[in-house]
Amino acid sequence: MKSWHEFLRRIARIGRRARFDDDLDAEIQFHIEARADELIESGMPRAEALAQARREFGSRLRARESSDDAWRFQWFEDLRADIRYAIRTLRRSPAFTATAVASLALGIGASSAMFAALDAILWKPLPVTDPGSLVRVSLTRAAADETQSVPLDYVEQLRAAGIFTDLILSSGDGLSFAYDGRAERIVGGVVSPNFFTALGLRPAIGRGFSSEVQNGRWAAEAVLSYRFWQRRFAGDPAVIGRTIHLNTHPFTIVGVSPEPFFDLARGFDPELRIPVMPIGQTLPQIEQLSGAPTRRIAVTARVKPSTTTAGSEAAADARLQDWLRSASPSIARQQYRHAHLQTAEAGLVGDMAPFRAPMFVLLALVVLVLITACANVASMLLARGVARHRELALRASIGAGRTRLARQLLTESILLAAAGGLAGVAIAFWVSDALVWFLPQGHISLVIDLRPDARVLAFTSVLSVLTGIVFGLAPALQASRRDLAIGLKADPAGASHRTRTRGALVVAQVALSLVLLIVAGWFIRAVSSLRPLDFRVPTDRVLLFTLKPQREIYDADRMRQLVAELHRRMAALPGVQSTALAEFGPLGSRSDSVTYETQDGSAVHGAVDLVTPRFFETIGVPIVAGRDVDERDTRAAPAVVVINEALAQALFRGAPALGRTLKVPGDPLKRTFTVIGVVANTRYYDLHTKPGPAGWISLLQETPYMPTLHIRAATGDVASVVTAVRQEFDAIDKGFPIFNIKTLAARVEDSLARERMVANISVTFGVLALVLAGVGLYGLLAYSVSRRQREIGIRLALGSSDGAVLWGVAREAAVLVVWGALAGLAIALVGGRLASPYLFGVAQFDPGVLVASAGALGVIALIAVSVPAARATRVNPISALRTE
């Protein structure tokens, strides 16, 4: 406290430096004159009195300098000297500096990359005006989860009540985008006209929606995202005013949103944004623009500065209760209960939520890598401490205090860490790029903003300094602790103590890298165990095409005709072995489930899909009993359903399922479905769960919405099949939106994106740690061999064989590696058991993984040992004995 005030007083003086000097001068002048006055009074002549007074005062310069010193920050001056000295020292041993900086750069860089990713997903505030006052409105429901789709009618109630400063609406949908004769499928954001002004987003070029649009007169205006503008228009500033077509309707480009802004929800970056229509208006081409009062949309609101979130929530809820009392039956069916506000400062985690836990797992792993790197540098510093022993002892003997020496050494460590941090930042950017690569690119692509920013830099700086202290403190204290008298002797005592510490560090490194390898192995096993074996065909030959015929052009009847025609045409293509359509298909980003009820009242909840004939054949799911849906199962025919064994078992408990009938509550046609077939169990929509009950209804008896065409190619040449299929589509309807073309194998990989990301990154971390441990082991052995040159020389001179010398070195290494491996094994098994809830349930005693990890460790250890061991055998006895 006291020193803090002192610090403030010193700081306060810095700005008044000139004034301070003047004051002191004046003061000294006064002092001299006062003394002269006294002398004059006692009868001395004036000139003589002044001279006498000056003489008595002595050196004015010295008085000024030492007064000045009183105010200076001594530690600051020391620090500058320390840094200068540290730079000089580090420059003198470039090999040591390079190794240390490289180790630290890897550790710090990997940590910063993980932080950047977590920050981008969870913490970074949105780049909008006052993000802290933004909240997302959601409604709790009696029978279902809380929803963020809020009816427009209620939004109008909120607006009328004036509870919030701004109400910002947003939703997104796939749109067919056409420009320059080229069509592609994009994600379009449908947002309220105040979107850009209310969020304070200043467009990169052009402007946000026009004031007419903001005043309620809708116009076909579009604002491009920065990245879409770069990608599709090469960042051409002349795009403003150009016409594009969205679902065939012409729109005018009015602006480009600012570069840092992606979306209010994390993971999204819609290619463009268009304004939602005022209540009551609709645009036939784009349903999502509809301003129907029953339309539901996501609402982000800005809380008034005068109120709290809780206050606004109470007011919004009161409005909801009023509104619900007079609500229509369709609203009443939703069973809304309460309005709920949650902070939207960092955006909504939304679709990135599944990545949250894995990111924390990876963060924990990267800390282990960082510790390994620190251990490496600490070990090298200890070795250096021995080498610099005489230098330090000398400095101590000429008066450097112990703290002063420790501080000097610590400065060196922090300087090393800072250099490592700087290089680490470069690595972090590179790693972040690689992270994006693991995000699944499906129906809607996930994007996060991983570009480096001030937050990442701040994190890296703090981390670097902390790292420097962590690995530097022990060596600094140890090096400065020593007894000076011993210090000046040739062979320092305490060196063996240091070697023991270094040995412990190597053991820790080996242990940690083994832990990382084992964990990585578990994750690899987890991914491969999740890869389905359910599809009994080569999944890389099954092609998927998602199509969205526009409802405005294809009504229900035409849609069914289209499906039948596609089915026919595609089956006739050369190279196509089998073809089918399904509304959702396996492992897609869309799915559905219903309750299946038997006549005797037993009910089971299960997955449902709509499929055409030959679907099971195409994706390779065996039909166990009965038949597939076929061309006769149309609207005119009785409704049929194919179920899997799990559903059959759940509903009929072993009794024959074929011919039994089911009902599906909520079916608008209230049909009775006859079970015509039973298929094998599969994990159909989600690979992460056990195969559950599922049923398939004939697509020809339903209205498809956005079906996926499945085509199994006869050979591995899928590219030519894709070309042929595209031509067929063009023959049916030019500009038919087909997208998300990929193989079933690729879809499997996409749905394992999270696990693959964790596995790949943890393998990288494991290898990194292993290399660091190898370097640590090598460094220790090389040092120990060079120190024991004389001993080895004597042994060789006395007739010791090369083998014996080799074994001497190898034994030293083997002890460390074995201890490290045992410790690592114990940590991995115990830690794995404790952490198993977070490890996708994969932590188990897996001998294969343990053997493989230990093998990798062994190989690295052998390499690290062989060089110093070989050097030991080459020791020349004569020259070794001659040293000193």
Next chain:
Amino acid sequence: MADYVSPDLLPGTLYMMILRSLRSGPLHGYAIAKRIKDASENLLVIEDGSLYPALNRMLVKGWLKADWGISDNNRRARFYKLTPDGRKQLDLEAEKFAHITRAVQAVMRTA
């Protein structure tokens, strides 16, 4: 010239004497030096060159405050004043000093 001792010979006492001389009210630098000299019957003379660094160190420590004012002979002078912290420090040092003096005297009498 040889009949006074520099206060530097008694470490830490310079601060104490400066603090003591300011107890009865603010003084400027010259007056402080003069008061110490007079009170010690010309035995203790602070080297003028070391007075101001000492005053500045005490300002940093927060024992003193300095303000410009007008001296008796109508010149602008810088007056030093005790702060509450300075007063506490004075009590502390005076007590410590008395303690040591008693101890040293006891040794000188008996040993």
